[in-house]
Amino acid sequence: MTCNCTCNCNKPSGSVSGAMTISKNGVQFITDREGSRSKMYLDSAGLPTIGVGHLLTKSENNSGKINIAGINVIWRNGLTANQIAQLLNQDLDVFEDAVNKYVKVPLTQSQFDTLVSFSFNVGVGAFSTSTLLKRLNAGEYDDVPDQLERWRFAGGRIIPGLINRRALEGQLWAS
Numbered sequence: 114m115t116c117n118c119t120c121n122c123n124k125p126s127g128s129v130s131g132a133m134t135i136s137k138n139g140v141q142f143i144t145d146r147e148g149s150r151s152k153m154y155l156d157s158a159g160l161p162t163i164g165v166g167h168l169l170t171k172s173e174n175n176s177g178k179i180n181i182a183g184i185n186v187i188w189r190n191g192l193t194a195n196q197i198a199q200l201l202n203q204d205l206d207v208f209e210d211a212v213n214k215y216v217k218v219p220l221t222q223s224q225f226d227t228l229v230s231f232s233f234n235v236g237v238g239a240f241s242t243s244t245l246l247k248r249l250n251a252g253e254y255d256d257v258p259d260q261l262e263r264w265r266f267a268g269g270r271i272i273p274g275l276i277n278r279r280a281l282e283g284q285l286w287a288s
Contacts, residue, residue: 132213135205139226141204142285143233144201146278151191157275158268164197166233167204207228211237222273227257227286234278235264258283 133144148168156162161169163179169188173179177189182199186192193198212220212228220228232240240246245260261282265275 116134132209133220133222133225134164134209135226135229136222139222140201140205141147142226142281143205143230144187146230146234146281149194149195149197151197153188156267157272163200164192166203167200205233207237208232210238215250217244218252218254221287222251223285224254227261227282230278230282230285231261231264236276239264261286 125246141239144165146163146240150163151212153161153163153169156166156168161168161174167179173188179192179200180186181192181196181203186196208229211232212225216228228240231245236241243260244263245257248256248260261279262276265271266273267278
């Protein structure tokens with residue numbers, strides 16, 4: 114089986130250990146929430162971002178280059194649709210790994226997709242120490258939608274888009 118992404122990378126889906134991977138629906142869900150931009154923009158917290166929610170590192174911002182699939186790409190000229198898809202797939206690996214590592218209870222595909230979307234948005238550090246994760250690992254699956262709704266701030270402000278995203282993540286969780 115190969116990857117569910119749209120970048121034609123042909124990476125294997127899952128792993129020998131049986132780790133879960135995000136579904137095509139999950140990738141589309143994140144893309145719909147984040148949007149896709151070929152040029153750099155500032156996200157709702159004012160951070161430099163490109164593609165589908167890729168936060169530019171200090172090094173990427175200073176050099177004007179992003180390593181995509183082993184190739185240094187000059188992002189200041191804009192990214193192609195294929196480069197954006199490859200970058201998203203590359204970024205999602207980190208969040209798939211985090212969900213597989215930190216979640217200790219069984220998940221449905223929709224639940225996994227929800228947690229990858231959530232951790233993609235808030236970061237691995239916040240996800241790994243969240244009350245949401247603690248409650249989920251205690252078997253309190255029904256608490257997850259309410260816990261998601263607590264994460265509606267960016268840059269110290271309540272963001273209407275995050276309120277909407279968390280509601281949609283709660284719906285995805287329950288599907």
